[in-house]
Amino acid sequence: METDFRRELTSSSKPHVGQFVVWAVLLHALLFMRADLPCAEGLRNTPATVLSFLPEEILTSPLVFHAFRWLLVVAGILWILQVLLPLSSWVCVFAYTITVALVFENSSHIEHTKHLANIVLFVHAM
Amino acid sequence: MTQAIDDRVVLPPPSRLALASAVAFAACNLVLSIVFGDLYPFTITPMFCDSPRLYCQYQVLDPQGGQLPLGDFHLQRNYDGNPVGLGAGVRPSPSLDQFGTAPDEAAVRAHVADILNSRFPEFRYVDVVQTVIGPVDLKKIGVIKEARFRVNPDGN
Numbered sequence: 001m002e003t004d005f006r007r008e009l010t011s012s013s014k015p016h017v018g019q020f021v022v023w024a025v026l027l028h029a030l031l032f033m034r035a036d037l038p039c040a041e042g043l044r045n046t047p048a049t050v051l052s053f054l055p056e057e058i059l060t061s062p063l064v065f066h067a068f069r070w071l072l073v074v075a076g077i078l079w080i081l082q083v084l085l086p087l088s089s090w091v092c093v094f095a096y097t098i099t100v101a102l103v104f105e106n107s108s109h110i111e112h113t114k115h116l117a118n119i120v121l122f123v124h125a126m
Numbered sequence: 127m128t129q130a131i132d133d134r135v136v137l138p139p140p141s142r143l144a145l146a147s148a149v150a151f152a153a154c155n156l157v158l159s160i161v162f163g164d165l166y167p168f169t170i171t172p173m174f175c176d177s178p179r180l181y182c183q184y185q186v187l188d189p190q191g192g193q194l195p196l197g198d199f200h201l202q203r204n205y206d207g208n209p210v211g212l213g214a215g216v217r218p219s220p221s222l223d224q225f226g227t228a229p230d231e232a233a234v235r236a237h238v239a240d241i242l243n244s245r246f247p248e249f250r251y252v253d254v255v256q257t258v259i260g261p262v263d264l265k266k267i268g269v270i271k272e273a274r275f276r277v278n279p280d281g282n
Contacts, residue, residue, distance in 0.1 A: 040216040048215040049166040059215070097167055104166050105215035109206055118167040119155075126147055 022124045023080060025117050029096050030076045037065045040108040049101035059105045068102065071095040089125040096121060164213030173207045178226035180260030180270070181205070186238070187253040194252065199241050228258045231275060238277045251278045 037060070046052045051059065058064055072095035078088035100114045140148075158168040184201040186194040196202040197219065204210045204218040205225035211217050222229060222237045229237075238254055246252075258271040 040214075040218075042216045042219055045211050045215055045217045047162060047165055048213055050168075052165075052215070101166050104213065107214050108204075108211070108216045108218040110164075110166075110208070110213045112169055112171060112173065112208070115167055115169045115171075122151060122167075126144060126151075 018124060021120065025120045025124075026076045026080050026092070029092075029117055029121065030073060033069060033072065033099060034103055037062050038103060038106045040106060042108055049104050051098070051101045051105060059102065065099065065102045068095050068098045072099050086125065089121075093118070093121045093125045163209075166213060169213065172209055172212055176209060176226060178205075180228055180258055181225045182223055182228050183257040183259065184223065185255040185257075187255070189250060189252070191253075198245065199238060199252075201238075228256075228260075228271070231256075231273060235275065235277050239279055242277065242279045247279070249279075251276050253277075 039060075044056075072092060075088050075092035075095055078084050079092045097118055100118065104110050104114075155168050158165050159170045162168075163170055164172065181203075183203075184196055184199075186196060186199050186201065188194055200219065200221050201223055202219070202221050203223050203225065204221050205223075210225075222234065234254060234256060238252065242249055242252065253274060253276050255272070255274045257269055260267060260270045262268040262270060
């Protein structure tokens, strides 16, 4: 009886829920990502993200933003299709973190849904 | 190596790298959030942490009765539930409106008169409507005060 209980505690159920969560969050990340970098005007507020130490030219560069956004799209699709794991999952988390950080660096208001999505993606990539 | 038990699977213990990653991630979430407040991707989830009890809503009307943009008079609401500016890379434009406080008529008059003088000398006056929303009683919130006053460039 006790052995069964311990097995129950230390065993994992089939990964259906986790897989569903990954797909849902990845679709959220891909579909609800901004198409362009926002351009709020005002004084800089630092530190706001882990990228705040970077020069202004990088933080406000549409080229850098679109590069990471496309990296996110490619890595996200690969992760959804379970191709090139775990590389695709980690690249996706990295690209998502950078893309959202660039959006936040150029915004005067932020949404904490992105923090939650980032944490969920990070945990599932691990 | 996995071992099937009924419909469940017993996984091997996590590697040291995976454990170290999990610990580092949790530690960063804890320490960086405490030190910096919001430092994406780490957050203290600050929504409504200042537990505001009331707020104001403004309208500014020109002499013809047309509504003027609140942003032009720095009366726009910057508050969206999070402490203003926290976690954002750009500070919002300044505003007299501070969620949780209701400035008195003299403060609003002085503020609007300053802006009339500096930005809108063509207006002889504007009408300002200040609506204060807060607790009506222990169970309800609603309008607790509404004031309408005419502001001239001299502040009267």
